[in-house]
Amino acid sequence: MRIPIQSVTPDIGHADVCGWVHEVRDLGGLAFFLIRDRTGILQVTIPKKKVPEAVLAAIKRVSRESVVRVTGTVKVMEKAPGGRELVPDTFEIVNLAETPLPLDVSEKVGVELDTRLDARFLDVRRPRVAAVFHIRSAAMHVMNDYFHKKGFIGITTPKIVAAATEGGTELFPIAYFDKEAFLNQSPQLYKQMMMAAGFEKVYEIGPIFRAEEHNTTKHLNEATSIDIEVSYADHLEVMRILEDLIVKTYEYVNATCSDHLANIECTNFTVPKAPFARLPYTEAIEIAAKKIAEPIKFGDDISAAAEHVIGDEMGAHYFIVDWPSSIRPYYAMPYEDDPTICKAFDLMHPRMELSSGAQRVHQHNLLVQQIAKKGLNPESFEFYLKPFRYGMPPHAGWGLGADRLIMTMLGLSNVREAVLFPRDMHRLVP
RNA sequence: GCCCAGGUAGUGUAGCGGCCUAUCAUGAUUGCCUGUCACGCAAUCGACUCGGAUUCGAAUUCCGACCUGGGCGCCA
Numbered sequence: 274m275r276i277p278i279q280s281v282t283p284d285i286g287h288a289d290v291c292g293w294v295h296e297v298r299d300l301g302g303l304a305f306f307l308i309r310d311r312t313g314i315l316q317v318t319i320p321k322k323k324v325p326e327a328v329l330a331a332i333k334r335v336s337r338e339s340v341v342r343v344t345g346t347v348k349v350m351e352k353a354p355g356g357r358e359l360v361p362d363t364f365e366i367v368n369l370a371e372t373p374l375p376l377d378v379s380e381k382v383g384v385e386l387d388t389r390l391d392a393r394f395l396d397v398r399r400p401r402v403a404a405v406f407h408i409r410s411a412a413m414h415v416m417n418d419y420f421h422k423k424g425f426i427g428i429t430t431p432k433i434v435a436a437a438t439e440g441g442t443e444l445f446p447i448a449y450f451d452k453e454a455f456l457n458q459s460p461q462l463y464k465q466m467m468m469a470a471g472f473e474k475v476y477e478i479g480p481i482f483r484a485e486e487h488n489t490t491k492h493l494n495e496a497t498s499i500d501i502e503v504s505y506a507d508h509l510e511v512m513r514i515l516e517d518l519i520v521k522t523y524e525y526v527n528a529t530c531s532d533h534l535a536n537i538e539c540t541n542f543t544v545p546k547a548p549f550a551r552l553p554y555t556e557a558i559e560i561a562a563k564k565i566a567e568p569i570k571f572g573d574d575i576s577a578a579a580e581h582v583i584g585d586e587m588g589a590h591y592f593i594v595d596w597p598s599s600i601r602p603y604y605a606m607p608y609e610d611d612p613t614i615c616k617a618f619d620l621m622h623p624r625m626e627l628s629s630g631a632q633r634v635h636q637h638n639l640l641v642q643q644i645a646k647k648g649l650n651p652e653s654f655e656f657y658l659k660p661f662r663y664g665m666p667p668h669a670g671w672g673l674g675a676d677r678l679i680m681t682m683l684g685l686s687n688v689r690e691a692v693l694f695p696r697d698m699h700r701l702v703p
Numbered sequence: 704g705c706c707c708a709g710g711u712a713g714u715g716u717a718g719c720g721g722c723c724u725a726u727c728a729u730g731a732u733u734g735c736c737u738g739u740c741a742c743g744c745a746a747u748c749g750a751c752u753c754g755g756a757u758u759c760g761a762a763u764u765c766c767g768a769c770c771u772g773g774g775c776g777c778c779a
Contacts (some may be wrong), residue, residue, distance in 0.1 A: 300743085301736035337730090352738060373713040373730055373749095381741055382715045382729045387771060441777055459779080485778050486704060492778070577775070602779035629779095647779085680747070699771075 275342070279312035283349040283357040290315060290359070291342045291367065293398065294335055296379050304332060308343060308359075311403065316358045317343055318350075324361060331364040337393070338370040338378055368586030383468040386687060393694060393703060404533035405691060409679050413478065415525035416499060419518055425474040425501065430463035432456055432480060436653060443484035445494075456482035459672060462657045465604070465633060468668040471592055473504040478675065486698055490687040493627050493676060495696035502670035508606075508616040508632040511669045512592055515628060516547040517629055518673075519590065523682065539683050550591040552583075554614070557593050560586050572597045584623035594618045603643040605631040606669075620673070622681040630671025637661040 274289060281288045292310035299305075306317040319332060333342060345361035375392040376384045378399055389396040396402050411456035420427065433449060434457045442457040460477050467475045481498045503511055523544040526534070534542055552560075555571065561570040564586075569579055575593070583593075598607050598615040605617040617631035634640045640661055644651045651658065679691040689695040694703060 296740085298739045298741060298742055299736085303737035303739080305742085307740080318738080322737090350738090352740085354740070372732095375713065377714055377729070379729095379741080384714060385772080388714070451732080481753080483778065487775095487777060488704095488772090489774075490772095504761050600779095604779085 275378070277312040278308065278310045278315045281315050281347055281355075281357060281359065283347060285347055287345070288347050288359055289342070289344040291340065294337050294339050294341055294370075297337065298330075306332065306343075307354075308341065309398075309400075314354060316350075316353045316355075317345070317364075318353070318358045318360055319364075319371065320346075325363070328361050330366040331366055334369070335364075335366050336370050336372050338374055338398070339582070340367040340370075341365060342367050346586045356574075362417065369536045383594075386689060390695065390700065391703070397693070401536050401538070404530075405534045405679070405683060405685070406535035406693065408530045408537075408683065409675075410693065411526055411530050412522050412679060412682070413675070415522050416518060417478070419521055420476040420501070425476040425512075426467075426472045427480060428467060428472070428475045428477050429619070430457075430477060432459045432482070435656075445482050445484045458483055460500050461604070461672070464500055464670060465668065466657070466660050467504055468504045468635075469663065469665045473666075474501070476501045481672075488698060490689075491677060491680070493688060493692065493695055493697055495690075497675035499673040499675050499678075500670065502633075502668055504666040504668045506632075506669045507667075508594075508618055508669050509628065511630055511632075511671055512551075512594075513548075513556045513616055513674065515630070516545075516590070516592075516672055519620075519678075520545055520547050522678075526682065537683060541684055542682070545590045549589070549620070550587060551594050552587065552591050553595045554593055554597065555595070559581050572599050574600055579623065580621070584621065584625075588623060589619070590623075590627075591621050592618045593621060601631065603647045604633045604640065605647065606634050607643075616669075618671075620671070622677070624681055625677060626674075627681065628671050628673040629675050630669065632667070632669040635661065637665070 275291050276288060278290055278292060281290060290308060290310065292308040292315070293310040295314055297304070302321050304319040304321065306319065308315050308317055319328065321329060342365040343359060343361050344363045345359045347357055347359055349356065350358045369583060374395065376388055376395055377396055380399060397406065417427070433447065433454050435454060437454070442458050444458055447454050447456060459481050460463040460479065464475050464477060473500055477500045479498065481496055483494055483496070485492065485494070501514065503513065503514070525543065527544055557575065558569040558571070558579070560583050561575065564582040565578050575583070595614045596617045598605065598613055601615050601617040605615040607615045615631065618629065619626050620628035634643060636696045637658065640658065641651045644654060676688050679685070680688045683691070685691055689697070
């Protein structure tokens with residue numbers, strides 16, 4: 274029976290392991306093979322005079338990163354990693370790897386991100402890279418779990434949609450039989466429809482697509498979005514849910530992924546403290562004005578430079594609240610007493626935006642007005658507007674970028690590091 | 704889309720008009736080596752993105768293409 278390398282302890286006597294040949298050190302009469310699986314690395318020690326002929330034949334033929342199956346006696350050995358080593362009875366080459374390798378899995382020489390992504394399957398064999406995705410999996414798990422515990426209903430909504438009804442971002446057009454269609458930029462309209470459907474609390478974790486020609490370390494053309502929508506909630510309530518979710522996710526990763534965190538040498542992993550600061554937009558632009566040459570006027574978007582100086586000043590997760598209505602989407606609810614600002618918010622990490630959300634407009638007439646005010650045509654929104662005519666509860670929600678959450682959590686310098694097979698302007702393969 | 708920086712063995716790099724028959728590391732191949740842990744030692748192999756121009760001479764300068772990294776913009 275094959276066992277994981279982690280389970281090979283000095284006391285088990287005999288072991289049967291499968292894995293990759295990580296490194297070879299052949300000293301002549303004695304050879305050391307490091308065998309790696311996803312749980313760890315085991316030293317296989319081969320005293321050449323004492324092992325079967327078949328073992329010698331196999332180790333002569335095997336190459337690095339070949340898949341092998343090794344059985345033998347486990348010996349206590351202080352000098353070996355993990356305090357134990359395996360002396361083989363059998364050494365089977367399950368699948369020989371070609372040489373040379375497209376990149377060095379044992380990390381003796383550096384490798385550029387582009388080369389890594391071209392051979393991502395090999396890149397992810399590196400323990401420190403695999404660790405990112407173990408942590409991502411743990412984070413996704415705890416968020417799903419959180420939503421279920423809080424009574425959210427998980428939904429999936431179409432990624433193929435008919436029209437660019439939301440405006441704003443560019444969409445990817447696709448051929449859909451004899452019709453024009455697009456890849457969806459966000460589940461926004463669909464999760465709102467589920468408020469009209471009476472689900473009250475919904476969440477979706479899924480892909481979103483944006484056809485923007487951006488070329489940065491924090492943008493992708495395909496991203497994973499974590500979205501919620503809650504009936505009878507206002508923006509303040511969904512902000513509390515969001516900060517609670519972030520804190521609980523960090524706590525879970527901290528509690529369950531210490532080995533993986535150590536592996537990626539994540540030195541500044543700290544669980545954020547709730548409540549996060551609520552910084553009104555007008556104060557945010559005042560902070561920016563003190564530090565950057567070109568001040569932001571009310572109604573301007575917050576530039577990347579401003580985002581950085583405000584992030585430095587805040588030093589931790591924070592919300593920017595009370596945005597000008599003019600720069601938020603039509604479905605953001607304006608304040609009753611001052612409709613120039615609205616009940617919209619962004620959740621910021623000091624490095625970048627992670628999430629944006631709002632209390633939504635639930636009144637049909639107001640929504641039609643807001644759509645028209647944005648220069649859009651309400652007639653093309655009929656499928657979206659219809660639910661608002663038959664008893665739409667008030668509601669609020671947000672969308673959170675999963676890739677950026679992992680990137681900022683682990684201090685990764687490029688969002689592509691947090692995604693197995695990133696899609697950007699230049700990369701469609703693998 | 705705009706701007707900047709780049710493209711040299713499988714990988715990561717040095718060289719920036721003649722010293723290049725191109726550096727170093729890693730790797731691959733072969734040999735030696737019984738406690739390595741980036742094992743050591745020796746030999747061998749392996750590269751200037753493509754096209755054009757300037758020049759006696761181009762990896763090096765210029766032009767174009769392609770590709771890459773980064774910043775900005777865009778990102779309801």
